[in-house]
Amino acid sequence: MWELHFSRCTGFRPTWDIPYIGTLTDGRYYVEGPHRNSPRIAETDSAQAAVAMVIERLPPGCGPAFAGTAEELAAYERKADPSGSKSR
Numbered sequence: 001m002w003e004l005h006f007s008r009c010t011g012f013r014p015t016w017d018i019p020y021i022g023t024l025t026d027g028r029y030y031v032e033g034p035h036r037n038s039p040r041i042a043e044t045d046s047a048q049a050a051v052a053m054v055i056e057r058l059p060p061g062c063g064p065a066f067a068g069t070a071e072e073l074a075a076y077e078r079k080a081d082p083s084g085s086k087s088r
Contacts, residue, residue, distance in 0.1 A: 006054065008062060011069035019057050021050045 003022040007014030019033035019041060029050040031041040034057075041057070044050050066073040 009066040009073045013070045015070045017059050019054050
């Protein structure tokens with residue numbers, strides 16, 4: 001089984017706040033997440049539809065990947081919004 005995961009940062013440890021895509025044995029795809037214990041969002045026949053489902057579920061304010069780790073991204077976001085009002 002193969003999976004395609006996404007992260008909002010480029011370094012290790014990645015973020016786990018974006019759904020991921022996996023393959024089914026019949027050549028179809030599924031979208032789950034963002035966490036391993038999250039329920040399956042959907043199954044689809046096309047990779048394009050799976051990617052569209054992920055895009056629809058990107059966190060608010062998601063932009064280009066942050067150059068750094070998840071911890072560095074969190075620190076940057078706290079500094080940019082010290083009130084913590086940015087919803088995820």
